[in-house]
Amino acid sequence: xxxxxxxxxxxxxxxxxxxxxxxxxxxxxxxxxxxxxxxxxxxxxxxxxxxxxxxxxxxxxxxxxxxxxxxxxxxxxxxxxxxxxxxxxxxxxxxxxxxxxxxxxxxxx
Amino acid sequence: xxxxxxxxxxxxxxxxxxxxxxxxxxxxxxxxxxxxxxxxxxxxxxxxxxxxxxxxxxxxxxxxxxxxxxxxxxxxxxxxxxxxxxxxxxxxxxxxxxxxxxxxxxxx
Numbered sequence: 774x775x776x777x778x779x780x781x782x783x784x785x786x787x788x789x790x791x792x793x794x795x796x797x798x799x800x801x802x803x804x805x806x807x808x809x810x811x812x813x814x815x816x817x818x819x820x821x822x823x824x825x826x827x828x829x830x831x832x833x834x835x836x837x838x839x840x841x842x843x844x845x846x847x848x849x850x851x852x853x854x855x856x857x858x859x860x861x862x863x864x865x866x867x868x869x870x871x872x873x874x875x876x877x878x879x880x881x882x
Numbered sequence: 883x884x885x886x887x888x889x890x891x892x893x894x895x896x897x898x899x900x901x902x903x904x905x906x907x908x909x910x911x912x913x914x915x916x917x918x919x920x921x922x923x924x925x926x927x928x929x930x931x932x933x934x935x936x937x938x939x940x941x942x943x944x945x946x947x948x949x950x951x952x953x954x955x956x957x958x959x960x961x962x963x964x965x966x967x968x969x970x971x972x973x974x975x976x977x978x979x980x981x982x983x984x985x986x987x988x989x990x
Contacts, residue, residue, distance in 0.1 A: 777924075806978065813891075815970060815982035816925070831977055863924050869913055869974060873924030 775799055779864050779874035786854040786881045794849040794877050796864030804868040805847040806831075807839060809860040810876075816863065822847055823868075854881045885909060886973055886981035894987040898960055903984040905971030906953045912974050914954050916945055919968040919983070961988045 777798045786792055798805065803824045808816040808831075818831030822841040836858060838850045847866075851858060859881045865871040887906045895901055905914070913932045917925035929938050931947035931954060938945045942965075944957040958965055968983045 808980075813982055815886075815888075816972075816980035818977055818979070821977060829977075832979070865924075870915065870927050870930055871925075871972075871978065872927070875924055876922075 777864055777866055777872050777874035779862075779877055781877060782875065783878045784880070786851075786879065788855060788881060790854050791850065791852050792854065792879075793851075794862055794864075794879075795846070796848065796874060797846045798864075798866040798872070799845065800866060800872065801844070802866040802868070802872075803844070804866060805841065806865040806871065807837075807847070807849045808863045808865065809833065809858075810863060811860050819849065819862075851879075854879075856881045885975075885979045886971055888969075888971060888981035888984050890984060891982070892985050892987075894989065895961055897962060897988055897990050899988075900957070900959050901961055901986070902955055902957045903969055903986070904953070904955050905981055907973060908952065909973065909975055910951050912951075914947055914951070914974070915972045916954070916956055917970040917972065919970060920966075925968075925970055958986075961986075963988045963990050 780795045806821040807819040817833045820839040822828045825844045840848045862877045864874045915930045916928045919925040929945045934949045934951045936947045942959045970983045972980045
């Protein structure tokens, strides 16, 4: 039982490059979430998916897209990375009690 | 502006001391969660409170949800170095909103 897994753990991009962050959960949760964490800002919700086939914008969705591939997997895509997207990204699953992955540290230069 | 305001932002105490951290909002939440996060890891859920006025205890940690379901507190008795970490509160208001956290350091 791995819980929530995320790949990659670290990534460095140049401005304008694209990448996809992968997330998978094995707890049979309907809800999955993507957050970013910046110093002094706490966790801010980017996008969430209340069930397979649905996605909704959170607090800071601009510059991101998501895909709920199936019940287990929820990916986050940066189409054209910007330095302002340098952050630690966390995936979580679970509706009222959330379980988090280990995070992806992304640096955009 | 954070929907959930946590205070203090930083707290450094000696082992054995008691402490209380706060999570305040002007919004009503259907539930509120407390998480602890250690460096390089994701947050880990400590407790969920649902009912206004609810008090939950987890060993030396006591969590209280305000009567109006707008605020919460976390009290730690006889803090230990293992309690060191970032304490985050999160409110459920259709989507999840997190506070910025209280960074606690407990010195031996």
